[in-house]
Amino acid sequence: MKQERLEKLLNEMSLSEKIGQLIQLSGDFFKSKDISFGPIQKLGIPDKLVDLSGSIMNVTGAAETQRLQKQQMAKQPHHIPVLFMSDVIYGFKTIFPIPVGLGATWNPELIKEAFKVAANEAAVSGNQVCFAPMVDVTHDPRWGRTLESPGEDPYLNSCFAKAMVEGLQEQLPNKKGQVACVKHYAAYGAVEAGLEYNLADMSMSNLFQNYLPPYKAAVKAGCKMVMASLNTLNGVPATANKWLLTDLLKKQWGFNGVIISDYASVYELIKHGFAADEEDAAFKALDAGIDIDMKSPVYANGLQKLVENGKLSITKINEACMRILQLKNDLGLFENPYFGSSEIEEHEYTLSDDNRKLARKVADEAIVLLKNNHQVLPLSSNEKVALIGPYGDEKSLIGMWAVHGDIKDCVTIKAALSSILGTNLGYAQGTDITRDKQMLAGLGFLNEERISRIVSDDETENQNHQAALSLAKKAETIILAVGENVFESGEAGSKTNLHLPKNQVKLIKDIHNLGKKIVLVVISGRPLVLTDVIQDVDAVVESWFPGTEGGNAIADVLFGKVSPSGRLSTTFPFTEGQEPLYYSHLSTGRPQKGSQHVGRFVSRYIDAPNEPLFPFGYGLSYADVKYSDLQIESDALNESDNLRLSIKLVNDSQWSQKETVQVYFHDDVASIVQPVKRLVSFKKVTVPAKTSVRVTFSIPATDFSFFDNTGHPKLEKGSFHLFIGPNSNDVITKEFQII
Ligand code: BGC
Numbered sequence: 001m002k003q004e005r006l007e008k009l010l011n012e013m014s015l016s017e018k019i020g021q022l023i024q025l026s027g028d029f030f031k032s033k034d035i036s037f038g039p040i041q042k043l044g045i046p047d048k049l050v051d052l053s054g055s056i057m058n059v060t061g062a063a064e065t066q067r068l069q070k071q072q073m074a075k076q077p078h079h080i081p082v083l084f085m086s087d088v089i090y091g092f093k094t095i096f097p098i099p100v101g102l103g104a105t106w107n108p109e110l111i112k113e114a115f116k117v118a119a120n121e122a123a124v125s126g127n128q129v130c131f132a133p134m135v136d137v138t139h140d141p142r143w144g145r146t147l148e149s150p151g152e153d154p155y156l157n158s159c160f161a162k163a164m165v166e167g168l169q170e171q172l173p174n175k176k177g178q179v180a181c182v183k184h185y186a187a188y189g190a191v192e193a194g195l196e197y198n199l200a201d202m203s204m205s206n207l208f209q210n211y212l213p214p215y216k217a218a219v220k221a222g223c224k225m226v227m228a229s230l231n232t233l234n235g236v237p238a239t240a241n242k243w244l245l246t247d248l249l250k251k252q253w254g255f256n257g258v259i260i261s262d263y264a265s266v267y268e269l270i271k272h273g274f275a276a277d278e279e280d281a282a283f284k285a286l287d288a289g290i291d292i293d294m295k296s297p298v299y300a301n302g303l304q305k306l307v308e309n310g311k312l313s314i315t316k317i318n319e320a321c322m323r324i325l326q327l328k329n330d331l332g333l334f335e336n337p338y339f340g341s342s343e344i345e346e347h348e349y350t351l352s353d354d355n356r357k358l359a360r361k362v363a364d365e366a367i368v369l370l371k372n373n374h375q376v377l378p379l380s381s382n383e384k385v386a387l388i389g390p391y392g393d394e395k396s397l398i399g400m401w402a403v404h405g406d407i408k409d410c411v412t413i414k415a416a417l418s419s420i421l422g423t424n425l426g427y428a429q430g431t432d433i434t435r436d437k438q439m440l441a442g443l444g445f446l447n448e449e450r451i452s453r454i455v456s457d458d459e460t461e462n463q464n465h466q467a468a469l470s471l472a473k474k475a476e477t478i479i480l481a482v483g484e485n486v487f488e489s490g491e492a493g494s495k496t497n498l499h500l501p502k503n504q505v506k507l508i509k510d511i512h513n514l515g516k517k518i519v520l521v522v523i524s525g526r527p528l529v530l531t532d533v534i535q536d537v538d539a540v541v542e543s544w545f546p547g548t549e550g551g552n553a554i555a556d557v558l559f560g561k562v563s564p565s566g567r568l569s570t571t572f573p574f575t576e577g578q579e580p581l582y583y584s585h586l587s588t589g590r591p592q593k594g595s596q597h598v599g600r601f602v603s604r605y606i607d608a609p610n611e612p613l614f615p616f617g618y619g620l621s622y623a624d625v626k627y628s629d630l631q632i633e634s635d636a637l638n639e640s641d642n643l644r645l646s647i648k649l650v651n652d653s654q655w656s657q658k659e660t661v662q663v664y665f666h667d668d669v670a671s672i673v674q675p676v677k678r679l680v681s682f683k684k685v686t687v688p689a690k691t692s693v694r695v696t697f698s699i700p701a702t703d704f705s706f707f708d709n710t711g712h713p714k715l716e717k718g719s720f721h722l723f724i725g726p727n728s729n730d731v732i733t734k735e736f737q738i739i
Contacts, residue, residue: 001334009078010322015314017077018321019303020052022286024085024260024294027059032068045300051075054324055083055129055292060092060404062341065126069337081328081337085129085260087403088178089148090114092121094355094548095398095405098525099134099160101366101544103150103569104619106660106684108163114362115167117355119178122404123171124349126341128331129179131227133164135214136184139580141570142194144493147525147545148401149189151569152582152616154210155679158217165221172331175340179327182218184229184262186244187211191231194579196494199232205672207233208707210584216253224257224327228290230265237272239265240281245289248711258323260292261285267296278302283312291320351409356549363546363553365658368566369620370530370540376517377539378560378622379477386426386475387417388468388511389482390433390504391523399525399545400490409548413481413521416551420559426475430468432456433485434501443487454485465507472511479558480508480537481521486545489525498529498576505533512536521554527572531613542566563622565658565684567727572614578605583616583728584675617679617727623657625687626650627725627732635736637701639715643736646696647724651687660684661695664723664731665704670716674706677728701738 001009010018025043029050051072059065065084073079090096096114105111115133122130134148135157150160161182171177190200190211202211215226228245229238238244239261249255266285267278275281282302285293293299306312331339349355369377379385391397393414395407418425432455434440440451456464472478482504488495499505500522511518520537522528525545534540541564543554556562573581590597592604604610626649633644651657661684664677680703687693705715717738725731 001329006325006329010318010325013078013321015304015307015317016049017052018317019299020049021054021080021321021324022292022299022303022317023049023053024055024057024292025050025053026057026295030056030068030072032059032064043295043297045297049300053082054080055085057294058086058403059084060086060122060125060127062124062126062343062346065341066338073337080325081333083129083328083333084127085131085181086122086127087132087401088118088122088127088130089132089134089401091118091359091402091547092125092404093350093406093409094121094359095402096359096362096547097366098147098399098401098545099150100147100526100570101546102362103156103160104368104544104566105362105365106156106567106569106682107365108159110362110365111160112163112167114358115164116170116177117358119168119171120176121350121355122178123176123340124342124345126338127178128339129181129225130168131181131183132168133161133180133218134183135161135218136187136189137211137214138189138570139582140194141498141526141573142495142576142579143189143191144196144489144495144525145189145491146527146570147399147489152571153569153584153679154213156569157214161214161218162221165218165223169222169224175332175336179225179331180218180223181225181227181260182215182223183227185215185226185249186229186238187233188229188231194494196492197230201234204709204711205707208711219249219253219255226255226257226259228259228261228265230262230268232272237265237269237274239290240269240274240284240288242288250289258291258327259289261290261294261296263294264296266290266293266298279305282306286312286316286320291323351548359547360549360552360556363549364556364562366544366546366566367553367557367564368542368568369557369564370542370572370614370618371534371537372620373538377519377558379519379558381420381559382424384424384474384476385417385421386428386471386478387414387481388428388430388472388478389480389507390429390431391481391483391521392427392429396486397523397546397550398548400486400493405548411549411551413551413554416555417479420555426471428468428471429464431461431464431503431507433483435461435503436501440485443485444492445487465510468507469510469514472514472516475516477517477519478511479519479521480511481523482508483523484525484528493525496576498526498573499532500528508533508536519558527570529573529576529613531574534613560622563655563657564619565621565660567617567619567660568614569616571612571616574611574613575608577608578612581612584678586673587676615727615729617662618729619727621655621657621659623651623653623655623687623689625657625659625726630724630732630734632722632734632736635734636739637736638739639701641701642698643701643722644696644698645722645724646694647732648692648694649685649687650692651689654689656686656688658684659687659726662725662727663697663699664728666721666723667704667706667716668719668721670706671714672706672708677723680704704738
């Protein structure tokens with residue numbers, strides 16, 4: 001539709017119609033099947049406004065969205081099409097590994113391809129907007145949503161933010177792809193103590209340096225929507241934070257798309273004690289910059305009164321409404337309200353062989369080999385293998401936020417291994433995932449009947465345990481597939497105990513006592529504390545929730561179809577008492593190593609090491625690529641120069657290896673204390689077998705700047721240290737100067 005017609009449409013719309021555009025409701029309001037997660041409550045919205053609502057969340061399926069579109073357009077006086085929005089966070093039906101695993105690929109180009117597939121699967125099913133990418137930087141795996149984010153580093157997350165937005169949106173002109181909605185703006189990953197929906201409180205320097213960059217990268221990549229977060233930031237709820245939404249996002253970053261609240265968060269302004277009532281909440285959210293009120297009654301019940309009693313200018317409503325109409329128009333919905341939806345393509349394209357192949361490739365690269373003593377891996381198909389553990393034959397491999405995925409489509413570890421090993425494979429469940437009924441009941445999705453199906457009675461448990469031990473005795477190698485229950489991570493999955501459940505630890509210990517070769521395969525939504533089992537096993541394969549092709553990818557790694565190349569994008573703690581634990585912490589005046597003080601009065605724990613169990617960037621491979629000969633072209637740069645460096649990588653093995661070369665730095669003296677190390681660049685390169693390669697980088701000097709407490713970047717002259725290596729710990733160092 002031409003711009004003038006769009007403006008004419010806005011002028012012709014009644015106030016209720018305009019307010020309707022600013023309301024998003026879930027499918028249940030329209031007698032449709034809905035898969036929404038959040039808290040269910042009666043909203044008390046007048047039927048008329050339900051009919052006028054401008055977007056519908058979490059309803060998909062070509063036939064159903066087409067039916068609903070027809071139904072809703074008929075009810076709207078101006079027949080304005082609705083937008084269908086949904087949580088497509090790491091796949092639609094073909095599910096990729098959870099984002100913390102996507103982060104571990106260190107391969108944004110590959111993830112861009114994955115997001116293209118996710119976007120196309122969603123588009124043929126009638127969806128137009130994805131609530132993704134989620135790029136909250138997170139430093140604390142007690143937070144269940146560690147699952148949803150690419151990781152703990154702002155630079156790495158920014159690279160993924162860009163790739164994900166491009167992957168989602170690139171094909172929009174062809175009526176494919178999806179509008180991206182970056183979330184959760186801002187700093188949701190910093191919730192205190194890893195507790196869901198908690199506050200985030202921090203210095204401006206920290207906010208600009210560590211939390212804002214990924215959202216900004218998404219906006220720079222052209223992301224058309226932004227979702228405000230549920231948390232307060234320095235005391236002000238993000239949902240009503242005018243500085244965050246208007247001054248920074250719109251005015252400074254130039255964002256002119258649509259801003260949506262998170263689920264019910266406009267109403268929650270009242271619960272926060274930030275707004276007195278619905279009218280007050282509506283005013284504060286709209287005034288701050290929220291265009292769409294997701295799943296709360298506040299805009300529906302508050303805006304009309306505010307305009308009528310003169311407290312809110314109609315201009316504000318017109319502007320918000322126009323942004324939504326504009327988005328609909330940009331997608332061509334006025335001409336074709338069904339966008340890319342197609343029952344035929346839904347059938348042909350969704351979960352196609354090619355999509356599955358890509359999911360497997362991504363999972364191959366997401367898996368991180370954490371331990372491989374005496375090169376027990378890869379295994380050979382001639383070995384007699386016992387697959388033991390509750391994840392051995394479990395289909396639930398897609399993680400909590402794959403709301404459109406179906407675990408029925410998953411390849412289990414057992415299915416994948418038996419196609420390689422045939423009769424050389426034996427299987428025993430050994431134990432349940434967890435036996436903690438109280439915790440399971442608290443997860444919110446499992447009723448008593450389901451729990452009693454998940455948790456065996458004591459006698460069955462004992463039999464399972466014994467059967468596993470006798471199977472293990474007969475095997476040469478034991479693969480122990482363990483992990484968290486799917487609902488223990490994801491939204492509202494905060495935990496204080498990050499160990500494997502006691503019953504699984506017991507199984508591991510008893511099998512260890514048999515003295516066999518043990519490979520631990522871990523399925524988890526976050527870094528777990530593996531300290532108590534790490535010595536009992538020879539190899540550890542962190543597989544996350546690996547997605548639809550999970551079993552095949554795990555088999556690829558175990559049997560050497562690929563050499564593992566995943567590198568942690570999140571630190572694995574030694575104990576959860578260290579949290580928040582991340583590699584880029586600021587220097588302290590009394591560092592444990594290098595302080596003038598000795599003994600007690602340094603920054604350390606008296607009952608645990610300061611160091612993590614596995615650091616950021618860590619991961620093993622079957623090839624052992626050696627780093628040497630770091631060269632810097634010039635070690636004195638001015639502001640407009642680039643730091644040009646190169647490093648030699650030698651691969652003496654028979655394996656062709658994908659290697660992630662990581663570049664970190666430290667600003668030695670600065671007017672704001674700087675992190676001990678900060679990632680500034682990386683490259684994932686292939687080092688063919690028996691060869692060496694030289695990897696080069698050219699890093700603009702301005703990338704070595706930091707943000708001050710007014711949010712401005714500063715590059716201060718002086719000496720810097722450069723670190724380069726295969727992870728954040730094992731690095732080669734050189735000094736350079738900014739002059
Ligand atoms: C989550 C969002 C999600 C939304 C819609 C909220 O509870 O925080 O990440 O997009 O629900 O499902």
